[in-house]
Amino acid sequence: MKKLIIELTDEQHTEMMEHIQKGAKLNFEHETFSGYSINLNCLDFGLSSLEVKMYGDIDLGDVNWKIE
Numbered sequence: 749m750k751k752l753i754i755e756l757t758d759e760q761h762t763e764m765m766e767h768i769q770k771g772a773k774l775n776f777e778h779e780t781f782s783g784y785s786i787n788l789n790c791l792d793f794g795l796s797s798l799e800v801k802m803y804g805d806i807d808l809g810d811v812n813w814k815i816e
Contacts, residue, residue, distance in 0.1 A: 754813045768802060770803070797809055
């Protein structure tokens with residue numbers, strides 16, 4: 749089995765987790781069960797960025813990734 753590995757800085761990880769936790773709190777308050785998506789956007793010449801979508805979008809900026 750192959751792995752997709754996305755490297756985040758501590759700041760990116762904190763921002764992502766806070767965004768997901770806020771969305772989970774809204775789900776609980778409104779008794780809903782929405783999920784979230786994580787989108788890795790890549791350009792052919794090496795630039796990649798990561799977005800998290802849950803009750804709005806956040807762009808975490810440039811990330812490094814690889815498939816092992």
